[in-house]
Amino acid sequence: MRRARPRAIAAGLAAVLLLATGSLTRAEETRPEQDFVAANELALQGDLKAAIGLYESLLARGVAHEDLYFNLGNAYASTGRAVDAIVAYERALRLAPGDGDVRFNLGVVRSKLLGGAGLAPPPEDGAGEVTLAEVVEPLVAPLSPSGFAGIAIAGCFLLFGALAAKRRLTEGRGATLARAGVIVGAVSLGLGLAVNAGHVVVARDPRAVVRETGDLKDGPHARFKVKGKIAGGERVRVLEEDGAFARVLRRDGTSGWITLGALIRL
Amino acid sequence: MSKELRIGRLAAASLVGLVVTGIAPWVHAQEPLSVSVELSEQHVSTGDSLTMEVNVVSRVDGQIELALPELEGLVELSRSKSEGTSISWTGRGQQITREVTFTLELEAQVAGKHTIPPVKARAAGHTAASRPIVVEVSKAGGDDVPASKADPSRVEPPGPGEQRLFLRYKVDRASAFVGEQILLDLDVYATPSLNFAIEENAPPPTLDGFWREVVDQPQRLTRRVESIGGKSYQVYRMWRMALFPLEPGEKTIPEVQLTFAVNRSIFGGGQRDRRKPPKITLDVKPLPTEGRPAGFSAGNVGAYQLAATVDHQTVPAGKALVLSVVASGRGNVKNLRLPELPPIPGFRTFPPTVSDSVTVDAGGVSGEKRAQILLMPERGGRLEIPAIELVTFNPAEARWDRLQTSSIRVAVEGDPSALAPAQTLPPSIDGSGVPNAAAPREASGPLAKDELRPIRFRSTLEKPSPPPWASAPFAAGLLAPPLLYALLRLAEAMAHRGRRETPESRRRAALRHAHARLARAREASERGDGEAAHHELLEALLDFTREKVGVSFRGMTTEEMRSALEARGAPPPLIERFTAEVDASNYARFVPGATDAEAVKAALSRFESLLGALEVWEVTP
Numbered sequence: 104m105r106r107a108r109p110r111a112i113a114a115g116l117a118a119v120l121l122l123a124t125g126s127l128t129r130a131e132e133t134r135p136e137q138d139f140v141a142a143n144e145l146a147l148q149g150d151l152k153a154a155i156g157l158y159e160s161l162l163a164r165g166v167a168h169e170d171l172y173f174n175l176g177n178a179y180a181s182t183g184r185a186v187d188a189i190v191a192y193e194r195a196l197r198l199a200p201g202d203g204d205v206r207f208n209l210g211v212v213r214s215k216l217l218g219g220a221g222l223a224p225p226p227e228d229g230a231g232e233v234t235l236a237e238v239v240e241p242l243v244a245p246l247s248p249s250g251f252a253g254i255a256i257a258g259c260f261l262l263f264g265a266l267a268a269k270r271r272l273t274e275g276r277g278a279t280l281a282r283a284g285v286i287v288g289a290v291s292l293g294l295g296l297a298v299n300a301g302h303v304v305v306a307r308d309p310r311a312v313v314r315e316t317g318d319l320k321d322g323p324h325a326r327f328k329v330k331g332k333i334a335g336g337e338r339v340r341v342l343e344e345d346g347a348f349a350r351v352l353r354r355d356g357t358s359g360w361i362t363l364g365a366l367i368r369l
Numbered sequence: 370m371s372k373e374l375r376i377g378r379l380a381a382a383s384l385v386g387l388v389v390t391g392i393a394p395w396v397h398a399q400e401p402l403s404v405s406v407e408l409s410e411q412h413v414s415t416g417d418s419l420t421m422e423v424n425v426v427s428r429v430d431g432q433i434e435l436a437l438p439e440l441e442g443l444v445e446l447s448r449s450k451s452e453g454t455s456i457s458w459t460g461r462g463q464q465i466t467r468e469v470t471f472t473l474e475l476e477a478q479v480a481g482k483h484t485i486p487p488v489k490a491r492a493a494g495h496t497a498a499s500r501p502i503v504v505e506v507s508k509a510g511g512d513d514v515p516a517s518k519a520d521p522s523r524v525e526p527p528g529p530g531e532q533r534l535f536l537r538y539k540v541d542r543a544s545a546f547v548g549e550q551i552l553l554d555l556d557v558y559a560t561p562s563l564n565f566a567i568e569e570n571a572p573p574p575t576l577d578g579f580w581r582e583v584v585d586q587p588q589r590l591t592r593r594v595e596s597i598g599g600k601s602y603q604v605y606r607m608w609r610m611a612l613f614p615l616e617p618g619e620k621t622i623p624e625v626q627l628t629f630a631v632n633r634s635i636f637g638g639g640q641r642d643r644r645k646p647p648k649i650t651l652d653v654k655p656l657p658t659e660g661r662p663a664g665f666s667a668g669n670v671g672a673y674q675l676a677a678t679v680d681h682q683t684v685p686a687g688k689a690l691v692l693s694v695v696a697s698g699r700g701n702v703k704n705l706r707l708p709e710l711p712p713i714p715g716f717r718t719f720p721p722t723v724s725d726s727v728t729v730d731a732g733g734v735s736g737e738k739r740a741q742i743l744l745m746p747e748r749g750g751r752l753e754i755p756a757i758e759l760v761t762f763n764p765a766e767a768r769w770d771r772l773q774t775s776s777i778r779v780a781v782e783g784d785p786s787a788l789a790p791a792q793t794l795p796p797s798i799d800g801s802g803v804p805n806a807a808a809p810r811e812a813s814g815p816l817a818k819d820e821l822r823p824i825r826f827r828s829t830l831e832k833p834s835p836p837p838w839a840s841a842p843f844a845a846g847l848l849a850p851p852l853l854y855a856l857l858r859l860a861e862a863m864a865h866r867g868r869r870e871t872p873e874s875r876r877r878a879a880l881r882h883a884h885a886r887l888a889r890a891r892e893a894s895e896r897g898d899g900e901a902a903h904h905e906l907l908e909a910l911l912d913f914t915r916e917k918v919g920v921s922f923r924g925m926t927t928e929e930m931r932s933a934l935e936a937r938g939a940p941p942p943l944i945e946r947f948t949a950e951v952d953a954s955n956y957a958r959f960v961p962g963a964t965d966a967e968a969v970k971a972a973l974s975r976f977e978s979l980l981g982a983l984e985v986w987e988v989t990p
Contacts (some may be wrong), residue, residue, distance in 0.1 A: 143826050147719045148742065161830075170828035177824050204822040211820055252837030256846035263850035267857055299838050306836065347930050 130241050142173040143174060151162045151182050152238065176208060186367075187200040189336045190222035190312050200244040200305060215338040234340060236308035247364030255295025309341045311366040319359035323348035330359050341349070341366065376749045378647035401429045404498040409632075409640060414507050414530030423488050423499070431493030433469055438486040442479035442506060448472070454705055465535050474640070477506040480563035488856060505529070506739045516648035519543040524558075525647060526598045533560045534629060536646035538622055544652040548670030548701060548943040549764035550733045551612045551651060552584070553622065558595070558602040568641065569628035573608050577827075578620050580701060582727075582734050595645040611733040613670075613701045616656035617673040620979040624648050625862055660769055664708065665760040671700015675759045679744075684785030689745045689826055694757055694774070697737035697871045702727050705738045708759050715752040715781075718742040722823040743826065753778050879916035883909040887973070900958055902969050904975045907954035913980065914947070918988060927952060938989030 142157035145164065158175040176191035190210035195202065265284030272278045313334040320327040323345035333339075339351035349366060352358045404426070409420040427433050445779070449472045457464045477775035482505050489500040507529040517525070519540045529537040534557070541552040555573075559565060573583055590605040614620060625644040633639030652934035656670070673696050680691045696705055700723050710718065719742065727736035746752060754777040761770045775819045837843040915921045919936055922930050927948050953972060 129708070138827065139828060139830055143824055144745070146824060166830055167832075168828060168830045169827045171830065174824040175823055180821060208821045216891055240502075248837050249834070252843050252846075256843070259847050259850045263854040270861075299836075302836065303838055 113289040135164065137176075139166075139171065146174065146178050148179075151178050155182070156176050166261050167194075167198065169205065172198070173202070173205055173208070176205075176355075177214075180208070180212050185186070185212050186312065186314060186336045188212050189216070189338075190367050192217055193312055193338060194312070197306070197369060200240065200302070201246070207223065213336055213345055232306070236305050236340070237354070240299040240305045240308075241303065243298050246298050246301075248299050248302040251295040252299035253295075254291050258288045258291025258293075258295055260288070264288075270290055310369040311338060311339055311349075312368055312369065313337045313342050313351075314365050315362070317361065318364050320348070321359065323350070323360050327360065331357070333359070333361060337357055338369075339366070341368075377708070400480060400497070402427050402490060402492050402495040403499040404488050404497045404499045406485065406488055406502055406851055408485075408502055408504065411503065412505045412507070412530055412532065415480050418474055418528065418641040419443075420640060421473045421475055421485070421506070423473070425469045425490045425494045425497075427467045427469075427490075428464065429495055430465075430491040433467065433691040434491045434535070435471070436489045437471070437473075438488060440475065440483075440485060442477065442481060442483040442656075443475040443485075443504065444478050446474040446476050448474075476641070477504070480508045486720070487565075496877075506764045510624075516650045519622075519649040519651055522599050524595070527558070531644070533563050534558070534565060534642050534644060536627060536644045538649050540649070540651065544654060546654050546670065546762070546764045546767075547617055547656055547763070548613055548668065548704075548770060550700065551614070551672070552733055553610045553612055555607040555625070555646060556628075557605045557607060558597070559592075559605070561601060561603055563603075563631065564633075565629045565631045565642075566633065567627060568606075568630045569626075569627040573610050574623055574625055576612065576620075576622065578615055578618075580613040580704065580856075582611045582613075582616060582701075582729060583608060584733060585728050586612050587733060601923055603821055609731070611729070613704070613734075614651070614653040616652045620651045620653055622649050622651065629789065656765070657769075662760045662769055662771055664758070665762070665769070666706040667762040668701060668704030669759065670704055671698055671702075671705070671761065672696035672763050672765060673700060673705070673759070673761050673770075673772060675757070675772035675774055677754070677757055677777060679777055679779060682778070683780045684746065686746070686749060688779060689743050690744045690779065692744055692754060692777075694740045694742070695737050696772070697735075697757060699733065699735040701734060702736035702738055707738060707740050708757060710742060710757070711755060713744065715748050716754070717745040717747055719745070720879035741789060741823075747910065749781045749783050751778060751780055762970045777920060783895050788849070816980070875916055876932055879913050880980075880984065886912075887977065887980070888975075890969075890973060892971060894966065897966065899966070899969045903954045906972060907958070908949065910947070910950060910954070910976065910979070913983060917983060917986075943982055943986060946975075950975060950979055 106178045138157055138161055140162070141232050142154045145151075145157065145265060146154035149232055155175065156309040158178065161171055162175075168332050172191045172195035176195065179185070179188035179191055185219060189209060189212055192205050192212070195205045196209070199205065218339075261284055265281045265288055269278065269283045269285065272281050313333055313335050317333060318329040319331045319333045333351075333353065335355065339353055339361075342350045344350075344363065345360075348360045349363050350360050351366070371413065394849060405424045407422045407424075410417070410791055423435070423437070425433055425435060451472075453468045455466045457466065457467070481571045482503055485502045485504065487501050489496065489498045491497075497828075519538070521540055521543060522538055524539070537556050537558060539554040539556055545551050573581070573586070573983065575581070585606070587606070588609070591605050595602055595604045624647065626643055626645045627646045629642045631640045631642050653915055675694070675696050677692065677694045679693070681688075684690050692709075694707060696707060705725075707723065710721070712718075721740045721742040722727040723736045723738065723740045725736060744754070756776045757774045759772045761772060762768075763770050834840075890902040890905035890909070893899075893905060911922050915923075918933065920933055920935065930951065931948055934947060950972070957968070957972070
């Protein structure tokens, strides 16, 4: 009886500690959502500076979600920070490639920015050099990778299950079903793998946004000839780096060198 | 003159006339040189083209000279020539006939009646000329032709020069209110046998005083048949527009010009027709002022319904709800203006997001306009969103409609006012230490459309899960089926191999059977059935030996067994033991009572030993 008491006290303390930690953890988990709602209210009230501050604090705390980037992009856009808005929208698209609202707002802000700078926005389907990611992205963006991963797995099971059944069922309806299963399984597996491969290509595409309108040079040094202008807010693909410069590929297929400091990596 | 004489003279004259008539073409056909002219059309409009074919036939030797006359009111666009020679034999010998054809494409430029003078030809001293031909050219459309009042029930018949092909406008109504939809079609009418294609098309015109939407502009024209003035035509719709007049008065639909290639083959040829539809006027009536309710917006003309909904009927304190106001129906949805939102007691309202979705079909324009307003409850309990009213004018009924939604009741759990702003707002971001004081903006004024799609008010902000290609379950899910399949194939292969008989497997099987029989012999011995025990021993011996040697010893005599074993290299002691056991077993079987339990036990022991010796014996093939 005497020995049991210290044990019971210890168990009780442990339970209380666990509960406290749990509730602290839960509070920490819901705090970002509360702050997000609070930031949204600030934005709707018109206090965009405060809203941006709160959104950025959420990002600093490691919260990375397409809704957060989207709302931050809207706040930046409403305060005239077009390039920051473009970067936020592009990061949202990285997380959710099929998000139509993000694409829409990105298009609005980008065309306003580039139109104001007197530069025509590069065509969405650029001529000249076309990267695999550019070709693949519009095809796979609306398709959920996890959904198609499920289809691939189901297709794989169906394919090999049907192959196994085909060895045993050599004639009759069973054989026909087995053959059909092989075809459907192969197609599902192929489709699922292809969509995910496309997402891999897009996710690994080394993209960046140009910070401000500047010169595009022929080579990786200030002494090289200027071959044109590149607009702030334009999305590019980083092909290589040399010293303080990077060679970028624009959406219209042209390429050139730009200072690393002028790029914001996505 | 007597009656008979008169009849006789009449008959003679008829006979002569018949002969002359019969001979004349033959004579004409045999003329040394002849010229004929044919026109594809003798009634055209200005701008139309027609084809003139001049055909010269010569039966004499010598160069053919042809003089084409000046063509009044017609301009030559192109000319081509073809020649042919034929040889025939008549009673007078060989006859060579040459034929030359000139094909001229002409364009009628001047209206009026024009005569094409005779075309003259000369060859080897002979001359010939064609008959003159008259061409009537009428004016095509023209600015001086006044517009006629539109008539939906009637199609104006074709004018001169339009017999085979013409254009007409068609409307579903000749008179409409400001903002009421009018459907305008441009139709092509063609005679059934006409082969034509569109050379130059004209897009639907922009019209002053109208807001327009192109409803139909087919890539492939579909055909219908209509009868005008008792004559059948094939009709093709070029386009259909929905027009919404912006102001009252008489409005003219201007003409447009299309150019058609008619009867043109892959080798060219044919004619070119330029056509315009006659201008028409529409009567646009102003909206009635009598009975017009206050709050009417000029674009709200059409047949609409209005509805209001909320996304949550019950919300906890601190959470917002979304009020959706939707106006839907037929009319110019894009110009529709939703009403001003009245102040809603108990709610703080935020600027709305407005969107519209327009459907365009053969019946015209319809769709919906939607406004979504964020409402934040300011107090707990049961709150009511009052009815919202929209004033429209229904042109079909010619009446004013006051569309109204029903009021919506919402329950707010808790007390939002207990959530002090300091708890939900962060400390000052600019570092001044003073909390940002942002006064809430009250909704006022008409609903407005934002350029950007609105923010997302709520989100779970869940951590993005790793992509499938980086997750172990995905890899496992893909690898498991082929691995399982490979295992299955491996197991099948092994089972098949196991089932396959080899000398070694047969030997082991034989040994197993022999031991099984030995076991049964022991059981029989324990039962006291010496006969059965010996039977089992003998069978085991013979089966095992057959498997070992490859020859069945059943039915052999002892000598034959001995010989068979010797031939396969069995050592003599083994042969002796084998034959002794066989004899002993046979004796015990056929002489009941000759063996006792002890003898059977001994036989069992000897058999086991013999079995071991047979197993190790290597058979010589």
